[in-house]
Amino acid sequence: MRVLITGSGGMLGSAVYPAFVRAGHEVVATDLVPRPEPGMPMGLLDVREHGAVRDCARETKPGIILHLAAETDLERCETDRDHAYLTNAIGTQNVALVASELGVPLVYISTAGVFDGTKGDEPYTEFDRPNPINAYGGSKYEGELIVRHTVPRHFIVRAGWMVGGRERDHKFVAKVINQLRDGARVIHAVTDKLGTPTYTEDFAQNLLALIDTPFYGLYHMTCEGAGSRLDVARAIVEFYGRSDVEVIPVSSDFFAETYFAPRPRSEMMRNFALQLRGLNLMRPWPEALRAYLDQAGFELERSSARGA
Ligand SMILES: NC(=O)c1ccc[n+]([C@@H]2O[C@H](COP(=O)([O-])OP(=O)(O)OC[C@H]3O[C@@H](n4cnc5c(N)ncnc54)[C@H](OP(=O)(O)O)[C@@H]3O)[C@@H](O)[C@H]2O)c1
16 A cells, blocks of 8 residues: 655654555655655655645555654744644644545544543543643644544544654653763653653554554554653663662652643553454553664663663
């Protein structure tokens, strides 16, 4: 099948593109700016431009569209809400209108950030009601509603804390790795934010299995289990055997200046719909995180780093 991907140059795209190629699909990768990557020829496509999305889709004639493009920087979304809604809601509407015009299924990647985080200790399922508390979550949720109303055959797939991307990684794991690389002996990580890491490689495999079914609809797709940012930071430090590095628990107030966008206390999700359909392939997050660190080849040798 010919697959058109938006936002292919991001963390998720860097796993989805090769997984779909390996599975035998003919993949047309696009992104906002060219990101030269061996083996991934990438066309330019700004999803904010309806005409450009329409022309690209009419030209490539995909059998399915994977819409990954988004503004994922929560602080940027918070300070420039017009940009957030233009990219994440209107951009999604452009892609959805084109999918509808062509009569092809659309996969829209959404986020645990659509929830307000007040559920308590139970993870969110697909049957819980979203109530976003920041511009990123709000704009992504509007994208969900638009997809639901515009494209009859859609998969809306919510991911948790993204883990993956190697050199494209700009989220929590990369931030911890960068501190280790810079020689930090103390790493602060918060205990009052809970979530479910989501390994991009596992996500790509599970997505392949899901789109092979006729079960269109809404899905949570995260690794199994849950934890705090502190748990994830500790797992990374442990992986590299860095007993010389202290991971200090702090509250979110510690980072209030840098990460000023409000964040839900809990973004824990359960893959309830995938489980009910027998389609859940996601591994426990500690195992998936180790697989990522093993494969990513960050310039942090486990043996030389140990006890350094
Ligand atoms: N990252 C997470 O923690 C996370 C968690 C849950 C769900 N998600 C969702 O998963 C999907 C993939 O995100 P990701 O993790 O791969 O994030 P990412 O690394 O930020 O990738 C998003 C890609 O979309 C591109 N993009 C931004 N604006 C665009 C536009 N107007 N037109 C075309 N492309 C545009 C970005 O380019 P620039 O880098 O140049 O802006 C980037 O290459 C998104 O829908 C996101 O909302 C992400």
